[in-house]
Amino acid sequence: MNISVVIPLLNEEESLIELHDWIAKVMQSNHFTYEIIFIDDGSTDTSWNVISKLSSLSKHVKGIRFLKNFGKSQALHAGFEKAKGDVVITMDADLQDNPDEIPKLYSMIVNDGFDLVSGWKKKRYDSVISKNLPSKLFNWAARKTSGVKLNDFNCGLKAYKNVVVKNIDVNGEMHRYIPVLSKNAGFTKIGEKIVQHQARKYGETKFGVERFINGFLDLITIWFLSRFGKRPMHLFGALGFIMFAIGFGFSFYLGIDKLYLNRTGRLITERPQFYIALSTMIIGTQFFVAGFLGEIILRTKRDKTRYSIKKELNF
Structure with missing residues (x-):
């Protein structure tokens, strides 16, 4: 099979329906064999x-339904497992x-040899204050912290080699940092493609300003995990040694002062x-x-189940 589309x-x-018809048209016009995996993350409609x-109506469409809303990262993880x-x-x-961006993304993976290609919505139709400016600040911090030189970490349109999605663990709200997770897993050939961003046609966005706060917190988490996730004692031990050395230094000073100098005559416990x-x-x-x-x-x-699947279709 050429392509799995995980949504x-x-x-x-x-x-x-409009999205499915659009994807099917692109696939058929390019003669791709494909599957479309919809993951319903606890929808109430x-x-x-x-x-x-x-x-x-179509054997190409497959569905996964969660018992409740577990989050986008868990939905992607479930889709990656089945892809x-x-x-x-x-x-x-x-x-x-x-x-319509799919054929070029596919070509960049298959023909250009990228492990992962991330979309870049260079021209956006979102609110400048609520999304654009926070997004630019977030992407700048992510580049500086992770070393992955992407302009748009938040873009949902991405392409991966199958082996990449099978070897990364997307949990919590780490879907923003899949390129970083991929780099940490050893998949370092990461590309970027400018993609067309379209104004939302139906409904309302499910993400507010709080996603950027959560994003920065997750950025700290992934920085720690990438550097010290397999050796936590290297960080905590170093900090512990520094703090203990400072305390021992002050204790040594107080002992010398009390035994040999005793200039103030105060008890040790009276001194700051x-x-x-x-x-x-x-x-x-x-x-x-x-x-x-x-x-x-x-x-x-031990690995723990992070979501519960209610029903599956066409698997």
Whole structure:
């Protein structure tokens, strides 16, 4: 199979038929063998009914329905698990991603040898204040922190080699950082393509300004995991050593002053240095404990199901 199109969605009943017909037209005109995997992330409208109808009319359409809303990352993970195409394309269901971009994205993977190609919505139709400016700040921070030189981490339109999606773990809200996860997994040939962004035709956006706050928090998380995820003691042990050394230094100074200088005549417990020493040594010990716990958890962790599937179609 040439292409798997993975589409996570939440309450997009109005756009699904038009999106399906558009994708099918592109696939057929380019003679691709394909599958379209819709992942209904707990929709409360009739989205699943539309997916069921489409799957009954076409063997190319497959559906996954979550019991409730688990988030876009979990939906992508479920789609990646099922995808069989040599190239996996992800896009949003709101018609803001243009299916006509698929052949070029496919070519960049197959012919140009990229592991991953990310779309770049250079010209956007979103609000400048609520989306464009925060997005630019977010993308700048992501580039500086991760070392992945992309202009648009948030673009839902991406293409991957199948082996890439099978070897990355998308969880929490890490869908924004799939290129970073791919780089950390060893897939370093990452490209970018300017893609057409379209104004939302139906419904309302499901994401608010809070997604950028969450995005920055996730950026800190992925920075930590990429550098210290397999060796937490290297970070916490170093911090613990520094704090403990500071506390020991103050303790040593107080001991020398009390035994040999004793200029003030005050008790050690009456001096502020005593509490600095005590606090830093306790904090240092806690950092060491955190490092040990991190190492233990890393060695004993087990995979847990992060979402529950209610129904599947055509698998």
